[in-house]
Amino acid sequence: MSEAHAVIIPFSTNGFMTPGFKAIIDRLGLSSAVPSKAALGEISLVDLPTSKSLKHVIFVCTNDSGQTNYSIIRSIMIGVVELLNNLKIFDAACPLLGSGGGGLDVVKVYYVINNVVNEIRCRSEITIYTIDPELEKKVNVLSDKYLRKKSLRLCFEFCLESIRQNTWVKDMLDMDEFYMEKALTAFKDYLNFNSVQTAFFSKLERQFYVSTKVFQNFIKEFDPASEEANFLTICGTLVAYIDRHAYNKQRWNMYDDKRTLALSSVKQTNWISNLLEFRSYNNDYQKLPPSILNAIKYLEKPGSELAMLSENHRQNASFKLLETTYVQANFAKEIYQFFKQFDLNCKNPLNDGILYCRLLYSPAIKLLWLPARKSQQKTETEILSSILEDQEEIEVDPRMRNFQALIHSDNYAEIDLLNYEVYATVIAAFLTSPLTKPPLTIGIMAPWGKGKTTLMHFISKKISGKLKPEQKPPVRESTSNAYKDIWGWLSANGQAMLTLNKLQYPVVWFNAWKFQKNEQIWAGFAHEIITQLSDQLSPVDREKFWFRLNLKRIDRDKIKRDIVLKFLQKAGWPLVTLAGGIILSLLTKAYQLGIVSPIIGGVSVLVSGFWGVKKVAEKKEEKPDADISKYILQPEYQTKMGYYAMVEEDLRHALEIIADQEKPPVIFIDDLDRCSPAATAELIEAINLFVSGGISNCYFIIGQDAQIVAAALDAAYEKIGTMAANIDKYHGSLGWYFMEKFIQLQFNIPMMTNNQSAHVLQHLLAFEPLDCAQKEDEKQLLLEQYKQMEDSIETIDNLDLLFTSTKEELEKKIATFAPARLNEFQDKIIARAVSSYDVLEAELDEVLQDVSPYLTNSPREVKRFANLFMFYQFLKYTDSCKGLRTVNSSTLGRWLMIMIRWPQLVRAIQWDTEKSFLRGVTAIDRANDFEKLIAACETFDKWMSAVDARTNKKTTWQSDLQLYNFFRADFDEEAKMGSAVTAGLW
Numbered sequence: 004m005s006e007a008h009a010v011i012i013p014f015s016t017n018g019f020m021t022p023g024f025k026a027i028i029d030r031l032g033l034s035s036a037v038p039s040k041a042a043l044g045e046i047s048l049v050d051l052p053t054s055k056s057l058k059h060v061i062f063v064c065t066n067d068s069g070q071t072n073y074s075i076i077r078s079i080m081i082g083v084v085e086l087l088n089n090l091k092i093f094d095a096a097c098p099l100l101g102s103g104g105g106g107l108d109v110v111k112v113y114y115v116i117n118n119v120v121n122e123i124r125c126r127s128e129i130t131i132y133t134i135d136p137e138l139e140k141k142v143n144v145l146s147d148k149y150l151r152k153k154s155l156r157l158c159f160e161f162c163l164e165s166i167r168q169n170t171w172v173k174d175m176l177d178m179d180e181f182y183m184e185k186a187l188t189a190f191k192d193y194l195n196f197n198s199v200q201t202a203f204f205s206k207l208e209r210q211f212y213v214s215t216k217v218f219q220n221f222i223k224e225f226d227p228a229s230e231e232a233n234f235l236t237i238c239g240t241l242v243a244y245i246d247r248h249a250y251n252k253q254r255w256n257m258y259d260d261k262r263t264l265a266l267s268s269v270k271q272t273n274w275i276s277n278l279l280e281f282r283s284y285n286n287d288y289q290k291l292p293p294s295i296l297n298a299i300k301y302l303e304k305p306g307s308e309l310a311m312l313s314e315n316h317r318q319n320a321s322f323k324l325l326e327t328t329y330v331q332a333n334f335a336k337e338i339y340q341f342f343k344q345f346d347l348n349c350k351n352p353l354n355d356g357i358l359y360c361r362l363l364y365s366p367a368i369k370l371l372w373l374p375a376r377k378s379q380q381k382t383e384t385e386i387l388s389s390i391l392e393d394q395e396e397i398e399v400d401p402r403m404r405n406f407q408a409l410i411h412s413d414n415y416a417e418i419d420l421l422n423y424e425v426y427a428t429v430i431a432a433f434l435t436s437p438l439t440k441p442p443l444t445i446g447i448m449a450p451w452g453k454g455k456t457t458l459m460h461f462i463s464k465k466i467s468g469k470l471k472p473e474q475k476p477p478v479r480e481s482t483s484n485a486y487k488d489i490w491g492w493l494s495a496n497g498q499a500m501l502t503l504n505k506l507q508y509p510v511v512w513f514n515a516w517k518f519q520k521n522e523q524i525w526a527g528f529a530h531e532i533i534t535q536l537s538d539q540l541s542p543v544d545r546e547k548f549w550f551r552l553n554l555k556r557i558d559r560d561k562i563k564r565d566i567v568l569k570f571l572q573k574a575g576w577p578l579v580t581l582a583g584g585i586i587l588s589l590l591t592k593a594y595q596l597g598i599v600s601p602i603i604g605g606v607s608v609l610v611s612g613f614w615g616v617k618k619v620a621e622k623k624e625e626k627p628d629a630d631i632s633k634y635i636l637q638p639e640y641q642t643k644m645g646y647y648a649m650v651e652e653d654l655r656h657a658l659e660i661i662a663d664q665e666k667p668p669v670i671f672i673d674d675l676d677r678c679s680p681a682a683t684a685e686l687i688e689a690i691n692l693f694v695s696g697g698i699s700n701c702y703f704i705i706g707q708d709a710q711i712v713a714a715a716l717d718a719a720y721e722k723i724g725t726m727a728a729n730i731d732k733y734h735g736s737l738g739w740y741f742m743e744k745f746i747q748l749q750f751n752i753p754m755m756t757n758n759q760s761a762h763v764l765q766h767l768l769a770f771e772p773l774d775c776a777q778k779e780d781e782k783q784l785l786l787e788q789y790k791q792m793e794d795s796i797e798t799i800d801n802l803d804l805l806f807t808s809t810k811e812e813l814e815k816k817i818a819t820f821a822p823a824r825l826n827e828f829q830d831k832i833i834a835r836a837v838s839s840y841d842v843l844e845a846e847l848d849e850v851l852q853d854v855s856p857y858l859t860n861s862p863r864e865v866k867r868f869a870n871l872f873m874f875y876q877f878l879k880y881t882d883s884c885k886g887l888r889t890v891n892s893s894t895l896g897r898w899l900m901i902m903i904r905w906p907q908l909v910r911a912i913q914w915d916t917e918k919s920f921l922r923g924v925t926a927i928d929r930a931n932d933f934e935k936l937i938a939a940c941e942t943f944d945k946w947m948s949a950v951d952a953r954t955n956k957k958t959t960w961q962s963d964l965q966l967y968n969f970f971r972a973d974f975d976e977e978a979k980m981g982s983a984v985t986a987g988l989w
Contacts, residue, residue, distance in 0.1 A: 006056055006094075007056070007057065007094050007095055007096040007130065008056065008057065008058045008059065008092050008093055008094055008095065009057070009058065009059040009060070009061055009087065009092045009094070009095040009096070009127075010027070010057060010059075010060055010061070010095065010096045010097075011061045011063055011083060011095060011096065011097040011098065011100075012024050012027065012028065012060055012061065012062050012063070012098075013062075013063050013064075013065040013066075013098060013100050013101070013103075013104075014037055014038070014041070014062055014063070014064060014065070015064065015065070015066050015067060015068070015104065016040070016041055016042065016043055016064055016066075016067040016068075017039070017040065017507075018037050018038060018039040018040065018041070018507075020037065021103055021104060023134075024098075028060075031051065031057075031060065033049060033060060034504075035502060036049045036060070036062075037062060038062060038064070038665075039505075039507055039663050039665050039666055040437065040507075040663075040665040040666050041064040041437075042064065042437055043064055043065075043066070043067050043071070043075060044064060044075050044078050044079055044082075045063075045064040046061065046062070046063050046064075046079065046082045046083060046086065047061075047062045048060075048061055048062075048086065048090075049061075049062065058092070059090070059092060061083060061086065061095075063079045063082075063083065063100065064079075065079060065100045065101050065104075065105055066101060066104050066105040069104055069105065069106065070105070070797060071101045071105035071106075071107065072101075072107075072158075072162055072165075072366075072367040072370075073101075073107060073111060073112070073115055073157070073158040073161040073162055073367070074158045074162055074367045074368070074370040074371050075101070075367075075370065076100050076101045076107070076112060076115055076116070076158075077115050077119055077154050077155070077158045077371075078370060079100060080100070080115070080116050080119040080120070080154075081119055081123065083095075083097070084119060084120060084123045084125045084127075084129075085123070087125060087126070087127040087129075088123075088125065088126050088127070091126070092127050093126075093127055093128065094127055094128040094129070094130065095127050095128075095129050095130070096129075096130050096132055097116065097129050097130070097131055097132070098131070098132055098133065099112045099113060099116070099131065099133050099138075100112060100116070108161075109133065109135055109138060109141070110138070110141045110142055110145055110149075111149075111157070111161050113131060113138065113142055114142075114145070114149040114150065114157060115154055115157055115158060115161075116129075116131060117131075117150075118149075118150070118152070118153065118154040118157060119154045122153060122154060155323065155324070155371050155372075158367075158371055159324065159368060159371055160345075162365075162367040162368050162371075163345060163362065163368065165367075165798075166362065166365055166367065166368070166798045167347070168794075169791075169794055169795045169798050169799070170791045170792060170794070170795055171361075171795050171798075171799050171804065172358070172362070175349060175354055175357070175358045175361070176347070176348075176349050176350060176358070177350055178349065178350060178351055178354055179350060179351060180351065181305065181351055181353040181354060182262070182351075182353075182354045182357050183244065183262070183264065183305065183310075183357060185244060185256075185257055185258060186241075186244035186245065186263075186264065186302065187302060187305065189237070189240050189241045189243075189244050190241055190299075190302040190303075192237050192240075192241075193237050193238065193241050193278070193282075194286070196233075196234055196237055196282075198230050198234070199230075200230065202283075203230065203234075204279060204282040204283035205283035207231055207234070207235075207279055207283075208276065208279035208280050208283045211275065211276060211279060212276065217271070217272050217849060217852065217853070218235075218239065218250060218271050218272050218274075218275045219250050219251070219271070219893060219975070221235075221275075222235045222236070222239070235275070236255075238274075238275050238278045238279070239251055239255055239275070240255040240256075241278065242271065242274045242275070242278075243255035243256040243263070244256055244263055244264065245263055245264045245265065245267070245274075245298050246263055246264075246265065246266070246267045246269065246271075246274065247263045247265065247266040247267075247801065247803070248266065248267075248271075248846050248891070248892055249263065249271060249274075249891065250271045250891050250893060251891060251975065251977065252889065252891055253889035253890060253891065253977055254975075254976075254977060259807065259808060260803060260804050260806060260807055261803055261888070261889055262801070262803070262804060263801075264298060264301065264310040264312070264357075265298075265310055265311070265312045265360070266801070267294055267298075267312050267313070268294075268313070269292075269294050269295065269312075270846075270848070270849055271849060271893075272849070273292075273295075274295065277290070277291055277292065277295045278295075281295075281299070293313075293314040294312040294313060294314065295312075297309070297311065297312045297313075297314070297317075298310075298312050301356065305353045305356060305357070306352050306353045306355070306356070307335060307336070307339070307356070308335050308356055309334070309335045309338060309356045309359065309360055310356060310357050310360045311360050311363065314331075316373060317329060317331070317334050319372050319373050319374070320334075320338070320363065320372050320373075321334060321337070323371065323372035323373075324341070324363075324371065324372045325337050325338070325341060335356070338359055338363075339355065339356070339359070342355075342359045342362070347359070347362075360800075361799075361800045361801075364800040365798045365799065365800055366797060366798065366839065367797075367798065419461065419826075421454060421457075422881075422882065422883050423454060423457060423458045423461050424461050424465075424826055424829075425826075425829050425833075425881035425882065425883055426458060426461075426750070426752075426878070426881070426883070427458060427461035427462040427464070427465045428465055428826075428829060428830050428833045428881075429833055429874070429877045429878050429881065430445065430462050430465075430704075430750065431462055431465035431466045432833050432834060432837045432877065433748075433837065433873075433874055433877065434466065434508075434669065434702055435466065435508060435666070436837055441667050441699060441700050441701055441702055442699040442700070442701060442702070442703075443702050443703070443747050443748065443870075444690065444702075444703040444704075444705065444745055444746050444747050444748070445702070445703065445704045445705070445746070445747070445748045445749075445750060446705050446707060446709070446742070446746040446748070446749045446750065447459060447704065447705065447706045447707070447750055447752065448707065448708075448709050448749055448750065448751045448752065448906075448910075449706075449708065449751070449752040449914070450708050450710075450914050450916070451676070451708055451711075453752055453914075454752060455673070455706035455707070455752065456673055456706055458706075458752065459671050459673060459704055459706050462671075462704060463510045463512075463669070463671060466508050466510060466669055467508075467510060502547075503544055503547050503548060503551070503660060503661070504540070504541070504544050505661060505662055505663040506536060506539055506540070506661055506662050506663060506666075506668070507663045507666035508663075508666045508667070508668070508669055509535075509536050509539050509661075509662060509668045509669070510535075510668070510669050510670075510671065511531060511532050511535045511536060511668055511669070511670045511671065512531070512535065512671045512673065513527075513528060513531045513532070513670065513671065513672050513673070514673055514674050515672055515673070515674050515675045515677070515678050515682065515683075515686050516674045516677040516678050516682075524678075524682050524685045524686055524689070525650050525685065525689060526650070528650075528686065528689050529650045529653060529654050532654060532657070532658075532668070532670065533552075533653075533654070533657045536657070536658075536661050536662065536668065537549065537661065540661070548657075548660055548661055551660050552653075552656060552657055552660060555653075555656040555660075556653065556656070651692060651698060654698050655698040658698055658700060658701070662700070664700060667700045667701050667702060668701050668702070669701075669702045669703075669704065670701055670702065670703050670704070671703075671704050671705075671706075672686070672690075672703060672704070672705045672706070673706050674706075675705060675706070675707045675712055676707045676708040676711040676712050676715075678715065679715070680714075680715040680716070680717075680718035680719040681719055683712060683715040683716060683719065684715070684716060684719035684720065687716070687741065687745055690703055690705075690745055691744075691745055705746070709739075709742060709906060709910065710907075710910060710916055712738065712742060713736055713738030713739045713741075713742055714736075714738060715738065716737065716738030716741050716742070717736050717737055717738040720737055720738075720741070723737060736959060739906065739907065739960075743863070743864070743867075743903075744863065746867075747866065747867055747870055748867070748870045748871060748874060749867075749871070749902065749903075749906070750874075751902065751909060751910075751913060751988075751989055753883065753884070753913075753987050753988065753989055754913060754926050754984065754989065782820055782821070785813060785816055785817055786817065786821065786824065788813060789813055789814075789817060789824060789828065792805065792810060792813070792828075793827075793828050793831065796828075796831045796832055796835050797831075797835060802832060802835060802836055802880060803888055805832065806885065806888060814828075814882075829881065829882070832880050833877060833880060833881070836876070836877050836880045837877055840873070840876060840877065846892050847872070847892075849892070849893060850872065850892050850893055850895075850896035851865075851868075851896075853893055853896055853897065854868070854896050854897060854899075854900040856965075857900055857904050857965055857969055858900065858903070858904065864903060864904075867903055868896075868899060868900065868903055871899045871902065871903065872895070872896065872899055875887060875895060875899065875988070883987050884986065884987035884988065885987065886982075886985055886986030886987050886988075887986050887987060887988065890977065890982075890986055891977075893978075894975070894977055894978045894982075897978055898978075898980075898983045898988055901980070904965075904966075905960055905963070905966055907959075907960045908933070908960065908966075909989060911929065911933075912926050912929045912930045912933065912980060912984070912989060913926050913984075913989045915929065917954075919953055919954055919955065920950070920953050920954050920961070921933055926984045926989060927981045927984050927985065930979070930980035930981040930983070930984055931979075931980075931981050933970075933980065934970060934979060934980060934981075936949060937967065937970045937971065938970075938971070940967075943964055943967050946967050947961075947962060950962070
């Protein structure tokens with residue numbers, strides 16, 4: 004390796020590498036060059052021009068929290084070989100990638116690397132280095148088995164060998180019934196439907212086309228008992244078994260896990276349109292586009308066709324995996340033959356096709372044959388770090404615990420009694436995803452005492468948990484020896500003066516109510532950020548930081564000005580006289596030539612005047628007054644810029660020095676709703692300065708009672724509010740309008756359920772039921788079953804299929820003795836959901852089409868909607884919001900639009916803040932009351948009269964005509980606001 008021109012160094016997605024590789028990097032002085040944040044499979048090059056032999060270091064991201072596979076290693080090696088060829092590097096040293104922290108088999112990794120190098124015809128000589136002295140012997144034993152196979156085929160076999168050990172594969176192989184039997188029944192209902200009306204299907208298809216409505220609105224035009232509504236429901240039910248993003252899947256798909264054939268890119272409206280056209284032309288295949296045709300063919304012959312709907316995917320699989328030209332008529336048969344050689348035969352032969360498709364779409368195998376779109380390159384290959392925490396389990400026999408009453412403080416909770424950690428997991432994963440870029444402000448919304456601070460501390464804990472042990476913020480140590488170390492550092496070399504181990508996702512807490520005065524809140528904000536960040540550094544790095552920051556604080560212009568003036572005072576007169584004479588002679592000559600204007604006269608007078616003063620002074624043997632500054636006009640910009648500009652500049656310098664630009668600081672602001680109106684407005688201005696100014700590389704998480712903060716802003720900007728009449732009508736008040744401006748992602752803490760209340764009370768009384776004790780052997784068996792489910796997370800093609808009644812029953816038992824295991828499982832699911840998430844354009848287009856009339860014309864509102872939509876796509880995989888898994892995208896989009904457009908309504912339903920307006924004990928009662936009230940008002944005037952009768956005060960957001968029109972529309976039952984409460988959204 005020492006003689007190679009390039010060396011390949013593996014690292015993980017968070018910049019961590021094993022001690023051996025870290026020692027190499029330290030010796031080369033490249034610690035700061037290691038990417039601190041990378042996607043799985045990413046490659047980066049660092050040149051070493053000063054080195055005698057080693058000229059290049061190639062960093063490759065091979066694992067994420069120990070998770071990797073052979074397909075990723077193959078993808079990395081293809082990129083490395085292409086890089087070596089392009090740079091004409093003659094020899095390189097490469098380790099057995101993924102065999103250390105990734106846990107892959109060394110021999111299999113060797114042959115993947117070896118075969119990739121031979122296939123691409125690498126011009127470089129690659130030497131594989133390892134610490135295993137027996138590797139050569141092991142490799143030779145298997146040379147005949149692996150050497151002649153292509154790297155893609157090898158990776159497929161290696162990955163398949165691992166995947167087939169997962170529970171979901173074993174279940175499919177042993178299943179007696181047909182996996183998609185209900186879909187088959189729905190398809191038969193579709194084919195067998197007949198109408199007494201002439202040309203029924205063609206008329207209905209034409210009517211649908213002319214209406215230009217989306218399916219969910221078109222079906223509402225018909226009487227539920229009519230033939231049209233009946234057949235459209237049959238069509239919708241069929242699509243609910245075919246497409247994962249189908250409309251009304253919760254009601255029409257009767258499977259508990261809501262399984263479907265595939266995840267297609269076909270719009271719901273196009274599904275229905277083509278199904279109508281298919282029947283109107285007597286089931287003519289020629290009328291169907293490829294994806295829908297493939298679905299129909301599979302349902303006709305599930306034992307010999309495939310549930311892979313996309314033609315592009317079929318072509319890729321043929322070319323990459325089967326190594327043959329794609330022929331539509333032959334593809335299914337070829338795939339069946341391909342998988343049969345691996346002894347994959349289901350007990351029910353009808354399940355073979357669905358099993359093969361699910362295997363093809365498992366992440367490791369999919370990477371081999373389906374290239375990522377350029378816009379999705381990261382999301383196809385990266386797997387976010389699982390946010391795992393080591394929690395020591397303290398076993399206590401519940402029968403030995405006493406029933407005792409305790410007095411409890413109102414501080415934030417350190418034990419998760421309300422299942423808030425799952426929300427923290429999603430928010431932390433969302434923030435630390437490579438797809439999320441600062442600036443971003445998240446609002447944690449709830450009234451006082453509802454757990455905002457507790458949730459924020461859990462988020463902080465999760466973000467800190469993403470750092471490796473050696474990267475965690477150190478406890479501040481004594482600086483008694485720091486200056487001694489600093490002198491050594493300064494004398495070592497000049498380059499070291501610029502080197503600082505920057506912080507990654509450092510956390511800062513700011514309690515706003517402690518700083519109430521206007522200037523004090525800005526000073527306190529800046530002081531807390533800089534002090535808390537510097538406290539997280541080691542002593543030497545901390546002194547480096549202050550040294551560099553104080554260098555930035557030096558007024559260089561003032562120093563230069565003073566130096567020039569002092570110089571002129573001491574020795575400048577002869578130079579001025581000499582320069583003046585030269586300039587005078589040159590300008591005189593130029594004037595004679597007609598080049599310059601008579602302004603030279605003024606210059607001559609000035610120089611002559613100085614000369615005269617000097618001569619007089621010499622005669623009197625006195626020093627001349629050489630204070631030239633009195634003659635120079637200095638527009639003192641900095642003195643006029645004000646205190647806030649100085650704070651901004653100082654913070655910008657500090658953050659540039661101390662924080663990793665790819666993993667920026669996360670600033671928590673708590674108790675904003677306890678501040679005076681003036682302090683609230685000042686702090687929000689400070690946040691806006693961060694978000695829109697030159698110090699925008701930060702994330703903010705703000706805990707607030709939105710109604711209190713809005714009222715404070717109303718009071719602070721009262722004069723502006725009186726001049727903005729329409730703001731109250733469309734936004735509720737000026738305060739609510741300002742909050743919309745600086746909160747990009749709002750999270751409303753859901754209501755506490757009865758089970759959560761019982762859990763909290765049980766904990767406060769230190770009491771557990773006597774029947775919750777488990778024997779050790781029973782515990783071990785339960786944990787083993789749970790581990791089998793957990794192993795499926797990285798391989799299963801559809802995460803929805805993990806959420807079964809079996810999982811729920813298992814978790815109820817495990818929660819009694821190992822609740823931390825549930826959090827680990829949850830974290831892994833969230834990490835996989837975030838890494839594999841891909842917004843389908845067709846899906847998002849339909850959702851935006853439905854809600855865009857109510858999002859005004861503001862790009863900010865559209866961005867906020869997109870943030871919320873993506874965030875809740877992840878949140879639906881938590882147990883607290885499990886109801887969202889069965890909600891279609893259109894319904895979710897409507898609920899999120901209500902949160903953005905009318906947050907006061909959501910707050911009134913959730914927290915009963917409009918007691919005179921909405922009636923009901925529970926949130927569901929209040930949601931139903933609102934919808935019944937608005938449904939009973941046939942006109943907008945009647946609605947306003949009903950509101951006035953209930954509120955007896957000036958109406959604000961209730962007077963929005965769009966609010967009235969929106970809720971007067973005919974919603975499905977699942978789109979009602981009570982369903983949003985039940986689903987865990989509010």
